[in-house]
Amino acid sequence: xxxxxxQLTYESALEELQNIQEQLDNEEVAIDDLSKLAQRAKFLVNxxxxxxxxxxxxxxxxxxEED
Numbered sequence: 371x372x373x374x375x376x377q378l379t380y381e382s383a384l385e386e387l388q389n390i391q392e393q394l395d396n397e398e399v400a401i402d403d404l405s406k407l408a409q410r411a412k413f414l415v416n417x418x419x420x421x422x423x424x425x426x427x428x429x430x431x432x433x434x435e436e437d
Contacts, residue, residue: 380421383414390414 390411393399399407 378417380418383418383421387411387414387418 390407393407
């Protein structure tokens with residue numbers, strides 16, 4: 371399950387989060403793995419949030435540049 375951060379894309383992070391949610395919804399997670407899965411989900415959510423904020427800033431900079 372763990373992926374190297376360098377290989378992570380927004381789409382792959384979102385897909386992994388959806389997989390985690392599906393496992394939780396279907397009660398497929400062993401209690402011993404729950405903490406590890408929650409930590410991974412938290413990392414992915416934060417990674418996606420930072421990615422979106424970075425893209426938002428880039429786009430804002432592009433559209434506010436003076437010609």
